[in-house]
Amino acid sequence: MKPVPFLTRGDLLLLLGVAAASLALFFLHQLPRAAARGGDGLVRVSIAGSGQVGEWLPAGARAARVRGRLGEMVVETAEDGSVRVVSSPCPGQICVGQGWTHAGSSIVCVPNGVVLTPEPPASADGASEPDGITR
Amino acid sequence: MNQTNVANLPQMTLQREVVSEALSRVVLLGVLTAAASAIQIAESPLPRLLPWLKPGLSNALLLFAVIRHSPGFALSLVAGRTIVTGMLLGTLFTPAGLLSLLGGGSAAAAMLLCRRLGRGRGGLAGISVAGAVAHNAAQLGGVAFFAGEGLPVFLHLSLMLGAAIPSGLLVAGLAHQLLRRTS
Numbered sequence: 228m229k230p231v232p233f234l235t236r237g238d239l240l241l242l243l244g245v246a247a248a249s250l251a252l253f254f255l256h257q258l259p260r261a262a263a264r265g266g267d268g269l270v271r272v273s274i275a276g277s278g279q280v281g282e283w284l285p286a287g288a289r290a291a292r293v294r295g296r297l298g299e300m301v302v303e304t305a306e307d308g309s310v311r312v313v314s315s316p317c318p319g320q321i322c323v324g325q326g327w328t329h330a331g332s333s334i335v336c337v338p339n340g341v342v343l344t345p346e347p348p349a350s351a352d353g354a355s356e357p358d359g360i361t362r
Numbered sequence: 363m364n365q366t367n368v369a370n371l372p373q374m375t376l377q378r379e380v381v382s383e384a385l386s387r388v389v390l391l392g393v394l395t396a397a398a399s400a401i402q403i404a405e406s407p408l409p410r411l412l413p414w415l416k417p418g419l420s421n422a423l424l425l426f427a428v429i430r431h432s433p434g435f436a437l438s439l440v441a442g443r444t445i446v447t448g449m450l451l452g453t454l455f456t457p458a459g460l461l462s463l464l465g466g467g468s469a470a471a472a473m474l475l476c477r478r479l480g481r482g483r484g485g486l487a488g489i490s491v492a493g494a495v496a497h498n499a500a501q502l503g504g505v506a507f508f509a510g511e512g513l514p515v516f517l518h519l520s521l522m523l524g525a526a527i528p529s530g531l532l533v534a535g536l537a538h539q540l541l542r543r544t545s
Contacts, residue, residue: 230545231429231486233538238488245495245523252520319458332517337457337508344514 272302273342284310284343295339308345315339391435395442398423402447417529418494421469422536425490428473429541436474440466457508465501472496486538491530498522 271283272293284291288304290313298316309329312322315336322336333344398420405416420443427436444463448454453462473493476484502518 230541231489233485233534234487235483235485237480237483238485238491241484241488242491242527245491245527249520249523249527252516252523256514256516256520318452318456333514335505337461337505340508 271344273344293341293343295336295341297339300336300339300341302343304345310334310343310345312336312343387431387435390431391438391442394423394427394439395446398439398443399446399450402443403450406451415525417532418497419533419536421490421493421497421533422540424466424470425473425486425493425533425537426540428470428477428489429486429537433474436470437467440470457504461501461504461508464504465497468500469493469497486534486541487531490534490537491526494526494530494533495523498526 284293284302284304286304286308287306288302291302291304293300293302295316300315300322301313302310303313304310305327307329309327311327312325312334315322317336317338319338322334322339322341325334328334328343328345330345333342335342401420401423405419408416424436424439427439440463444459444466445454447462448456448459453459470493472495473489476489476492480488499519499522502515502522505518506515
């Protein structure tokens, strides 16, 4: 069998394409965020299967409780809007191990079906103001 | 030895060779499955910046199987690795186990497709990066399905595509050494 080369010109083109797609997607994500900056720094909570999408946690919450598919999750938010999971009923505890997560990323607990996304909510026209705040 | 047995000798030798070849393929599949599972389990407790961010070194064995063996062999390796790892980590039939199967199956399918389409033009690096991209994209799709709305898909896809390049090159490097040393 003819040996397969490690790197060819076709591979380089593929690598460049993947890198370009990665950068393009990052800018697509950043554009609406740049327009929305200037808010109070809250954390958006989404819970799969419950229809709860777009609930918000306030910044500086010591022990907010979020109910997911498996049970209650204790979440802490900082004044700058970053968030961490203090305890969770999920088996892997990956969400707890992730620690503090800042705006621009998110905590996803697949077994419990909870997504926590720190992001500044206010935009110039107020279109992304929170509908309600969970205390 | 009577005359009939002597006449049957070539056929018997051929049968023995076919059986021996099938047996060696099964043994190799078992060895690769065990090694891939061990690597995946060893990687699982490593600290990560993001939950999905890991080197995926067991895919070097998958790439080896894609290059050297049949599509069925490579897909059996993915299934075997997922079952063994799931049983030992306790993730079998959980969302994490299904995501692992989805990622591994997609990576194998992408590698096989790349191997077939890019015959003569594509190298190990391209096949491996395509596998890493498919693995990450399929797992992100699975997470979006399980977690519902609210996941910043563009951001995660962008980070996953970026991470696929170094991890794909690392896996290709390992597979290259493996192929070179066993040729």
